[in-house]
Amino acid sequence: MNLVNKIIVITGGTSGIGRQIVEQLHAQNTIIVVARNSKRLEQLKKRYKNVICFSADLSDPDCYKPLSERIQAEYARVDVLINNAAVQNEPFFTDPNFEYEQISREINVNFTAVCSLSFLLLPALKASDSESIILNINSGLSFVAKKSASVYCASKAAINLFSQSLSYQLEHTNIKVLQAFIPLVDTPMTHGRGGEKMSAEYAAQSILNGLKKQVPQHDIGKIKILRLLNALTPRLAKRLLKGS
Template structure:
Protein backbone atom coordinates (compact mmCIF):
# COMPACT_ATOMS: atom_id res chain seq x y z
CA UNK A 1 0.00 0.00 0.00
CA UNK A 2 1.27 3.44 -0.94
CA UNK A 3 0.77 5.52 2.21
CA UNK A 4 0.84 8.87 0.42
CA UNK A 5 -2.54 10.56 0.91
CA UNK A 6 -3.92 7.84 3.18
CA UNK A 7 -5.73 8.73 6.40
CA UNK A 8 -4.62 6.57 9.33
CA UNK A 9 -6.27 6.19 12.74
CA UNK A 10 -3.58 5.04 15.17
CA UNK A 11 -4.41 4.19 18.79
CA UNK A 12 -1.71 4.61 21.41
CA UNK A 13 0.08 6.99 19.10
CA UNK A 14 1.63 9.43 21.58
CA UNK A 15 4.55 7.33 22.88
CA UNK A 16 6.68 4.29 22.16
CA UNK A 17 5.99 2.24 19.05
CA UNK A 18 2.87 4.23 18.23
CA UNK A 19 4.62 7.60 18.30
CA UNK A 20 7.34 6.29 15.99
CA UNK A 21 4.75 4.79 13.63
CA UNK A 22 2.94 8.12 13.50
CA UNK A 23 6.13 9.96 12.56
CA UNK A 24 7.18 7.41 9.96
CA UNK A 25 3.73 7.19 8.36
CA UNK A 26 3.53 10.97 8.14
CA UNK A 27 6.96 11.03 6.49
CA UNK A 28 5.49 8.77 3.84
CA UNK A 29 2.66 11.21 3.15
CA UNK A 30 -0.11 9.85 5.35
CA UNK A 31 -2.48 11.95 7.43
CA UNK A 32 -2.24 10.38 10.89
CA UNK A 33 -4.80 10.77 13.68
CA UNK A 34 -3.42 9.54 16.99
CA UNK A 35 -5.13 8.67 20.25
CA UNK A 36 -3.79 8.61 23.79
CA UNK A 37 -4.68 9.34 27.40
CA UNK A 38 -1.80 11.53 28.61
CA UNK A 39 -2.80 15.17 28.19
CA UNK A 40 0.86 16.21 28.10
CA UNK A 41 1.73 13.76 25.34
CA UNK A 42 -1.41 14.56 23.37
CA UNK A 43 -0.51 18.25 23.42
CA UNK A 44 3.05 17.43 22.37
CA UNK A 45 1.73 15.53 19.34
CA UNK A 46 -0.59 18.42 18.46
CA UNK A 47 2.37 20.79 18.52
CA UNK A 48 4.04 18.49 16.01
CA UNK A 49 1.05 18.86 13.71
CA UNK A 50 -0.96 15.72 14.48
CA UNK A 51 -4.65 15.52 15.27
CA UNK A 52 -4.75 13.88 18.69
CA UNK A 53 -7.82 12.41 20.38
CA UNK A 54 -7.97 11.97 24.14
CA UNK A 55 -9.33 8.50 24.94
CA UNK A 56 -8.76 6.09 27.81
CA UNK A 57 -9.38 2.70 26.21
CA UNK A 58 -9.95 0.55 29.31
CA UNK A 59 -13.72 1.20 29.15
CA UNK A 60 -16.23 1.28 26.26
CA UNK A 61 -16.23 5.08 26.53
CA UNK A 62 -12.75 5.16 25.01
CA UNK A 63 -13.81 3.72 21.68
CA UNK A 64 -16.93 5.88 21.73
CA UNK A 65 -14.83 9.02 22.18
CA UNK A 66 -12.62 8.07 19.25
CA UNK A 67 -15.56 7.38 16.97
CA UNK A 68 -17.31 10.58 18.02
CA UNK A 69 -14.18 12.64 17.28
CA UNK A 70 -13.71 10.90 13.94
CA UNK A 71 -17.28 11.70 12.93
CA UNK A 72 -18.20 10.50 9.45
CA UNK A 73 -14.73 11.01 8.00
CA UNK A 74 -13.26 8.28 5.87
CA UNK A 75 -10.19 6.38 6.97
CA UNK A 76 -7.96 4.11 4.95
CA UNK A 77 -6.01 2.39 7.73
CA UNK A 78 -6.89 1.48 11.31
CA UNK A 79 -3.92 0.63 13.53
CA UNK A 80 -4.86 -0.94 16.87
CA UNK A 81 -1.59 -0.29 18.67
CA UNK A 82 -2.63 0.82 22.16
CA UNK A 83 -1.66 -1.74 24.78
CA UNK A 84 -1.70 -2.09 28.54
CA UNK A 85 0.19 -4.44 30.79
CA UNK A 86 -0.88 -5.67 34.21
CA UNK A 87 0.80 -7.36 37.16
CA UNK A 88 -0.84 -10.76 37.60
CA UNK A 89 1.57 -13.11 39.36
CA UNK A 90 0.38 -15.27 42.26
CA UNK A 91 4.03 -15.82 43.24
CA UNK A 92 4.39 -12.12 44.01
CA UNK A 93 1.04 -10.93 45.39
CA UNK A 94 -2.71 -11.41 45.07
CA UNK A 95 -3.65 -10.19 41.56
CA UNK A 96 -6.06 -7.29 41.10
CA UNK A 97 -9.07 -8.51 39.10
CA UNK A 98 -10.15 -4.96 38.23
CA UNK A 99 -6.71 -4.20 36.77
CA UNK A 100 -6.99 -7.38 34.73
CA UNK A 101 -10.34 -6.19 33.37
CA UNK A 102 -8.75 -2.87 32.33
CA UNK A 103 -6.01 -4.75 30.47
CA UNK A 104 -8.51 -7.02 28.72
CA UNK A 105 -10.63 -4.10 27.60
CA UNK A 106 -7.70 -2.04 26.32
CA UNK A 107 -5.94 -4.87 24.51
CA UNK A 108 -8.89 -6.84 23.15
CA UNK A 109 -12.33 -5.29 23.55
CA UNK A 110 -11.42 -1.84 22.22
CA UNK A 111 -9.80 -3.15 19.00
CA UNK A 112 -12.88 -5.29 18.38
CA UNK A 113 -15.19 -2.32 18.95
CA UNK A 114 -13.21 -0.07 16.60
CA UNK A 115 -12.96 -2.73 13.90
CA UNK A 116 -16.68 -3.48 14.15
CA UNK A 117 -17.55 0.20 13.76
CA UNK A 118 -15.06 1.02 11.00
CA UNK A 119 -15.03 -1.99 8.65
CA UNK A 120 -18.00 -0.61 6.65
CA UNK A 121 -16.02 2.60 6.07
CA UNK A 122 -12.84 0.74 5.20
CA UNK A 123 -14.71 -1.34 2.62
CA UNK A 124 -15.65 1.85 0.79
CA UNK A 125 -12.02 2.74 0.07
CA UNK A 126 -10.11 1.58 -3.04
CA UNK A 127 -7.65 -0.11 -0.70
CA UNK A 128 -7.64 -0.26 3.09
CA UNK A 129 -6.00 -2.05 5.97
CA UNK A 130 -6.41 -3.05 9.59
CA UNK A 131 -3.19 -3.48 11.58
CA UNK A 132 -3.51 -5.24 14.93
CA UNK A 133 -0.40 -5.01 17.10
CA UNK A 134 -0.21 -8.15 19.23
CA UNK A 135 3.08 -9.53 20.60
CA UNK A 136 5.50 -12.41 20.33
CA UNK A 137 3.79 -13.48 23.56
CA UNK A 138 0.67 -14.22 21.50
CA UNK A 139 2.60 -17.23 20.16
CA UNK A 140 3.81 -18.53 23.52
CA UNK A 141 3.16 -16.92 26.94
CA UNK A 142 5.51 -15.99 29.73
CA UNK A 143 4.56 -17.06 33.25
CA UNK A 144 4.74 -13.57 34.75
CA UNK A 145 2.16 -11.97 32.43
CA UNK A 146 -0.75 -14.35 31.92
CA UNK A 147 -3.47 -11.73 31.40
CA UNK A 148 -1.45 -9.63 28.97
CA UNK A 149 -0.42 -12.77 27.06
CA UNK A 150 -4.01 -14.00 26.96
CA UNK A 151 -5.26 -10.72 25.48
CA UNK A 152 -2.61 -10.77 22.78
CA UNK A 153 -3.27 -14.43 21.94
CA UNK A 154 -6.99 -13.66 21.72
CA UNK A 155 -6.37 -10.68 19.43
CA UNK A 156 -4.14 -12.89 17.29
CA UNK A 157 -6.98 -15.41 16.87
CA UNK A 158 -9.47 -12.65 16.15
CA UNK A 159 -7.13 -11.17 13.54
CA UNK A 160 -6.69 -14.49 11.77
CA UNK A 161 -10.45 -15.08 11.70
CA UNK A 162 -11.42 -11.67 10.33
CA UNK A 163 -8.62 -11.91 7.78
CA UNK A 164 -10.44 -14.95 6.39
CA UNK A 165 -13.76 -13.11 6.50
CA UNK A 166 -12.39 -10.10 4.61
CA UNK A 167 -10.23 -12.05 2.16
CA UNK A 168 -12.47 -11.19 -0.79
CA UNK A 169 -12.64 -7.48 0.03
CA UNK A 170 -10.28 -4.54 -0.38
CA UNK A 171 -9.39 -4.61 3.35
CA UNK A 172 -6.06 -6.19 4.21
CA UNK A 173 -5.74 -7.52 7.76
CA UNK A 174 -2.21 -7.43 9.16
CA UNK A 175 -0.89 -8.67 12.48
CA UNK A 176 2.28 -7.13 13.91
CA UNK A 177 4.09 -9.18 16.57
CA UNK A 178 6.79 -7.12 18.32
CA UNK A 179 9.44 -8.53 20.65
CA UNK A 180 10.40 -6.75 23.88
CA UNK A 181 10.60 -3.09 22.87
CA UNK A 182 12.09 -0.22 24.87
CA UNK A 183 8.88 1.53 25.95
CA UNK A 184 7.27 2.75 29.16
CA UNK A 185 5.52 -0.62 29.54
CA UNK A 186 8.84 -2.48 29.66
CA UNK A 187 10.72 0.05 31.81
CA UNK A 188 11.27 -2.47 34.60
CA UNK A 189 12.48 -5.26 32.32
CA UNK A 190 16.19 -6.01 32.07
CA UNK A 191 16.01 -7.98 28.81
CA UNK A 192 17.60 -6.74 25.62
CA UNK A 193 15.04 -4.40 24.08
CA UNK A 194 14.45 -3.33 20.50
CA UNK A 195 14.37 0.45 19.89
CA UNK A 196 10.81 1.58 19.15
CA UNK A 197 11.98 3.30 15.96
CA UNK A 198 13.12 0.00 14.46
CA UNK A 199 10.02 -1.86 15.58
CA UNK A 200 7.83 0.81 13.98
CA UNK A 201 9.90 0.69 10.79
CA UNK A 202 9.32 -3.05 10.39
CA UNK A 203 5.57 -2.70 11.02
CA UNK A 204 5.23 0.16 8.53
CA UNK A 205 7.22 -1.87 5.98
CA UNK A 206 4.79 -4.79 6.40
CA UNK A 207 1.86 -2.44 5.85
CA UNK A 208 3.41 -1.04 2.69
CA UNK A 209 4.18 -4.52 1.36
CA UNK A 210 0.78 -5.96 2.28
CA UNK A 211 2.22 -8.72 4.45
CA UNK A 212 -0.30 -10.62 6.55
CA UNK A 213 2.14 -10.85 9.47
CA UNK A 214 5.05 -8.74 10.65
CA UNK A 215 7.18 -10.96 12.89
CA UNK A 216 9.47 -8.28 14.28
CA UNK A 217 13.04 -8.91 15.37
CA UNK A 218 13.50 -11.92 17.65
CA UNK A 219 9.89 -12.97 17.09
CA UNK A 220 11.06 -14.47 13.79
CA UNK A 221 13.12 -16.96 15.81
CA UNK A 222 10.27 -17.65 18.25
CA UNK A 223 7.92 -18.29 15.32
CA UNK A 224 10.40 -20.74 13.78
CA UNK A 225 10.86 -22.59 17.09
CA UNK A 226 7.10 -22.73 17.62
CA UNK A 227 6.58 -24.10 14.12
CA UNK A 228 9.07 -26.89 14.83
CA UNK A 229 7.97 -27.59 18.41
CA UNK A 230 5.15 -25.68 20.13
CA UNK A 231 6.00 -27.45 23.40
CA UNK A 232 9.61 -26.23 23.26
CA UNK A 233 8.52 -22.66 22.50
CA UNK A 234 6.15 -22.69 25.48
CA UNK A 235 8.81 -24.15 27.76
CA UNK A 236 11.31 -21.46 26.81
CA UNK A 237 8.89 -18.54 26.99
CA UNK A 238 7.30 -19.56 30.30
CA UNK A 239 10.72 -18.98 31.85
CA UNK A 240 11.17 -15.66 30.09
Protein backbone atom coordinates (compact mmCIF):
# COMPACT_ATOMS: atom_id res chain seq x y z
CA MET A 1 0.00 0.00 0.00
CA ASN A 2 1.24 3.45 -0.91
CA LEU A 3 0.76 5.51 2.25
CA VAL A 4 -0.05 8.79 0.55
CA ASN A 5 -3.37 10.67 0.71
CA LYS A 6 -4.83 8.06 3.04
CA ILE A 7 -7.25 8.53 5.91
CA ILE A 8 -5.70 6.67 8.82
CA VAL A 9 -7.22 6.03 12.25
CA ILE A 10 -4.78 5.17 15.02
CA THR A 11 -5.52 4.49 18.67
CA GLY A 12 -2.99 5.47 21.31
CA GLY A 13 -1.30 7.95 18.99
CA THR A 14 -0.11 10.50 21.55
CA SER A 15 2.95 8.68 22.90
CA GLY A 16 5.35 5.82 22.27
CA ILE A 17 5.04 3.85 19.04
CA GLY A 18 1.73 5.46 18.13
CA ARG A 19 3.20 8.95 18.34
CA GLN A 20 6.11 7.88 16.13
CA ILE A 21 3.70 6.45 13.56
CA VAL A 22 1.89 9.80 13.52
CA GLU A 23 5.24 11.60 13.10
CA GLN A 24 6.13 9.44 10.10
CA LEU A 25 2.74 9.59 8.35
CA HIS A 26 1.22 13.01 9.00
CA ALA A 27 2.90 14.94 6.17
CA GLN A 28 1.18 13.05 3.33
CA ASN A 29 -1.95 11.68 5.01
CA THR A 30 -4.90 12.61 7.18
CA ILE A 31 -4.35 11.06 10.61
CA ILE A 32 -7.21 10.57 13.06
CA VAL A 33 -5.72 10.05 16.49
CA VAL A 34 -7.80 8.45 19.24
CA ALA A 35 -6.43 8.76 22.77
CA ARG A 36 -7.45 9.53 26.34
CA ASN A 37 -5.00 12.31 27.23
CA SER A 38 -6.68 15.56 26.14
CA LYS A 39 -3.59 17.69 26.78
CA ARG A 40 -1.43 15.56 24.47
CA LEU A 41 -4.17 15.54 21.85
CA GLU A 42 -4.25 19.34 21.90
CA GLN A 43 -0.47 19.45 21.46
CA LEU A 44 -0.72 17.14 18.44
CA LYS A 45 -3.49 19.19 16.89
CA LYS A 46 -1.49 22.41 17.24
CA ARG A 47 1.68 20.87 15.83
CA TYR A 48 0.30 19.06 12.78
CA LYS A 49 -2.33 20.43 10.42
CA ASN A 50 -3.23 16.99 9.04
CA VAL A 51 -3.90 15.45 12.46
CA ILE A 52 -7.47 15.26 13.75
CA CYS A 53 -7.95 14.32 17.40
CA PHE A 54 -10.73 12.42 19.12
CA SER A 55 -10.67 12.05 22.88
CA ALA A 56 -11.86 8.67 24.13
CA ASP A 57 -11.15 6.38 27.06
CA LEU A 58 -10.94 2.95 25.42
CA SER A 59 -11.23 1.24 28.80
CA ASP A 60 -14.92 2.28 28.69
CA PRO A 61 -16.86 0.15 26.16
CA ASP A 62 -19.63 2.76 26.06
CA CYS A 63 -17.35 5.07 24.08
CA TYR A 64 -16.79 2.79 21.06
CA LYS A 65 -20.06 3.35 19.23
CA PRO A 66 -20.22 7.17 19.67
CA LEU A 67 -16.55 7.43 18.70
CA SER A 68 -17.05 5.42 15.50
CA GLU A 69 -20.17 7.40 14.62
CA ARG A 70 -18.29 10.70 15.07
CA ILE A 71 -15.44 9.54 12.84
CA GLN A 72 -17.79 8.35 10.09
CA ALA A 73 -19.90 11.50 10.31
CA GLU A 74 -16.82 13.50 9.34
CA TYR A 75 -15.13 11.01 7.00
CA ALA A 76 -16.94 8.88 4.45
CA ARG A 77 -14.05 6.45 4.24
CA VAL A 78 -11.18 5.06 6.30
CA ASP A 79 -8.22 3.53 4.48
CA VAL A 80 -6.27 2.21 7.47
CA LEU A 81 -7.23 1.38 11.04
CA ILE A 82 -4.22 0.87 13.33
CA ASN A 83 -5.23 -0.69 16.64
CA ASN A 84 -2.21 0.35 18.66
CA ALA A 85 -3.45 1.40 22.12
CA ALA A 86 -2.50 -0.97 24.93
CA VAL A 87 -1.92 -1.06 28.67
CA GLN A 88 0.11 -3.53 30.69
CA ASN A 89 -0.33 -4.00 34.43
CA GLU A 90 2.50 -5.80 36.20
CA PRO A 91 1.16 -6.83 39.65
CA PHE A 92 0.56 -10.54 40.18
CA PHE A 93 -2.93 -11.70 41.12
CA THR A 94 -1.39 -12.70 44.47
CA ASP A 95 0.05 -9.24 45.18
CA PRO A 96 -1.67 -7.21 47.93
CA ASN A 97 -1.72 -4.13 45.64
CA PHE A 98 -3.48 -5.93 42.76
CA GLU A 99 -6.55 -3.96 41.69
CA TYR A 100 -9.49 -6.14 40.66
CA GLU A 101 -10.98 -3.34 38.53
CA GLN A 102 -7.86 -3.32 36.35
CA ILE A 103 -8.80 -6.68 34.80
CA SER A 104 -11.76 -5.37 32.81
CA ARG A 105 -10.04 -2.07 31.99
CA GLU A 106 -6.99 -3.84 30.59
CA ILE A 107 -9.05 -6.30 28.55
CA ASN A 108 -11.18 -3.46 27.18
CA VAL A 109 -8.23 -1.36 26.00
CA ASN A 110 -6.18 -4.27 24.68
CA PHE A 111 -8.85 -6.45 23.12
CA THR A 112 -12.48 -5.30 23.33
CA ALA A 113 -11.65 -1.98 21.69
CA VAL A 114 -9.84 -3.77 18.86
CA CYS A 115 -12.83 -6.00 18.12
CA SER A 116 -15.35 -3.19 18.49
CA LEU A 117 -13.60 -0.58 16.36
CA SER A 118 -12.82 -3.17 13.69
CA PHE A 119 -16.54 -3.94 13.46
CA LEU A 120 -17.95 -0.43 13.88
CA LEU A 121 -15.62 1.09 11.28
CA LEU A 122 -16.24 -1.64 8.68
CA PRO A 123 -18.58 0.55 6.58
CA ALA A 124 -15.90 3.26 6.28
CA LEU A 125 -13.19 0.68 5.55
CA LYS A 126 -15.36 -0.89 2.84
CA ALA A 127 -15.91 2.59 1.38
CA SER A 128 -12.20 3.05 0.69
CA ASP A 129 -11.40 3.85 -2.95
CA SER A 130 -9.30 0.70 -3.30
CA GLU A 131 -7.95 -1.62 -0.61
CA SER A 132 -8.07 -0.87 3.10
CA ILE A 133 -6.23 -2.36 6.06
CA ILE A 134 -6.83 -3.20 9.70
CA LEU A 135 -3.43 -3.41 11.40
CA ASN A 136 -3.30 -4.83 14.92
CA ILE A 137 -0.14 -4.15 16.90
CA ASN A 138 0.79 -7.32 18.78
CA SER A 139 3.62 -8.75 20.87
CA GLY A 140 5.77 -11.84 21.28
CA LEU A 141 3.87 -12.28 24.54
CA SER A 142 0.92 -13.40 22.41
CA PHE A 143 2.56 -16.80 21.93
CA VAL A 144 5.08 -17.03 24.81
CA ALA A 145 3.84 -15.73 28.16
CA LYS A 146 5.77 -14.12 30.99
CA LYS A 147 5.14 -14.49 34.71
CA SER A 148 3.81 -10.99 35.24
CA ALA A 149 1.19 -9.19 33.13
CA SER A 150 -1.01 -12.27 32.73
CA VAL A 151 -4.01 -10.29 31.49
CA TYR A 152 -1.84 -8.46 28.95
CA CYS A 153 -0.42 -11.76 27.65
CA ALA A 154 -3.92 -13.24 27.36
CA SER A 155 -5.30 -10.19 25.56
CA LYS A 156 -2.45 -10.26 23.04
CA ALA A 157 -3.01 -13.99 22.44
CA ALA A 158 -6.68 -13.21 21.84
CA ILE A 159 -5.78 -10.51 19.30
CA ASN A 160 -3.63 -13.02 17.43
CA LEU A 161 -6.49 -15.47 16.87
CA PHE A 162 -9.05 -12.70 16.38
CA SER A 163 -6.90 -11.21 13.61
CA GLN A 164 -6.51 -14.56 11.87
CA SER A 165 -10.22 -15.34 12.05
CA LEU A 166 -11.25 -11.85 10.92
CA SER A 167 -8.90 -12.09 7.95
CA TYR A 168 -10.77 -15.23 6.85
CA GLN A 169 -14.11 -13.43 7.16
CA LEU A 170 -12.89 -10.48 5.09
CA GLU A 171 -10.83 -12.35 2.48
CA HIS A 172 -13.37 -11.62 -0.29
CA THR A 173 -13.63 -7.92 0.54
CA ASN A 174 -11.30 -4.98 -0.03
CA ILE A 175 -10.13 -5.18 3.61
CA LYS A 176 -6.94 -6.94 4.69
CA VAL A 177 -6.16 -7.76 8.33
CA LEU A 178 -2.50 -7.57 9.33
CA GLN A 179 -0.53 -7.97 12.53
CA ALA A 180 2.82 -6.54 13.62
CA PHE A 181 4.56 -8.42 16.44
CA ILE A 182 6.95 -6.14 18.31
CA PRO A 183 9.67 -6.88 20.90
CA LEU A 184 10.30 -4.80 24.02
CA VAL A 185 10.16 -1.17 22.87
CA ASP A 186 11.27 1.92 24.76
CA THR A 187 7.92 3.61 25.51
CA PRO A 188 6.22 5.12 28.59
CA MET A 189 4.43 1.77 29.11
CA THR A 190 7.74 -0.12 29.44
CA HIS A 191 9.51 2.49 31.60
CA GLY A 192 11.60 0.74 34.24
CA ARG A 193 11.08 -2.69 32.67
CA GLY A 194 13.58 -4.92 30.92
CA GLY A 195 17.02 -4.10 29.60
CA GLU A 196 17.83 -3.62 25.93
CA LYS A 197 14.89 -2.05 24.13
CA MET A 198 14.10 -1.14 20.55
CA SER A 199 13.51 2.57 19.98
CA ALA A 200 9.92 3.63 19.36
CA GLU A 201 11.05 5.40 16.19
CA TYR A 202 12.60 2.24 14.73
CA ALA A 203 9.62 0.12 15.80
CA ALA A 204 7.23 2.51 14.05
CA GLN A 205 9.35 2.53 10.91
CA SER A 206 9.42 -1.29 10.86
CA ILE A 207 5.66 -1.49 11.44
CA LEU A 208 4.99 0.87 8.54
CA ASN A 209 7.34 -1.06 6.25
CA GLY A 210 5.29 -4.19 6.94
CA LEU A 211 2.07 -2.25 6.37
CA LYS A 212 3.26 -1.00 2.99
CA LYS A 213 4.19 -4.56 1.98
CA GLN A 214 0.98 -5.94 3.54
CA VAL A 215 2.80 -8.60 5.56
CA PRO A 216 0.06 -10.67 7.27
CA GLN A 217 2.16 -11.54 10.35
CA HIS A 218 5.13 -9.21 10.58
CA ASP A 219 7.76 -10.32 13.11
CA ILE A 220 9.94 -7.37 14.07
CA GLY A 221 13.43 -7.55 15.58
CA LYS A 222 13.95 -10.32 18.14
CA ILE A 223 10.44 -11.65 17.55
CA LYS A 224 11.83 -13.58 14.57
CA ILE A 225 14.24 -15.42 16.91
CA LEU A 226 11.59 -15.94 19.59
CA ARG A 227 9.14 -17.51 17.13
CA LEU A 228 11.82 -19.84 15.77
CA LEU A 229 12.93 -20.75 19.29
CA ASN A 230 9.35 -21.44 20.33
CA ALA A 231 8.90 -23.75 17.35
CA LEU A 232 12.14 -25.67 17.92
CA THR A 233 12.52 -25.65 21.72
CA PRO A 234 9.37 -24.30 23.36
CA ARG A 235 10.64 -25.12 26.87
CA LEU A 236 13.63 -22.85 26.37
CA ALA A 237 11.46 -20.07 24.93
CA LYS A 238 9.15 -20.27 27.95
CA ARG A 239 12.09 -20.23 30.36
CA LEU A 240 13.60 -17.17 28.71
CA LEU A 241 10.35 -15.18 28.69
CA LYS A 242 9.01 -16.30 32.07
CA GLY A 243 10.85 -13.70 34.12
CA SER A 244 11.23 -11.01 31.46
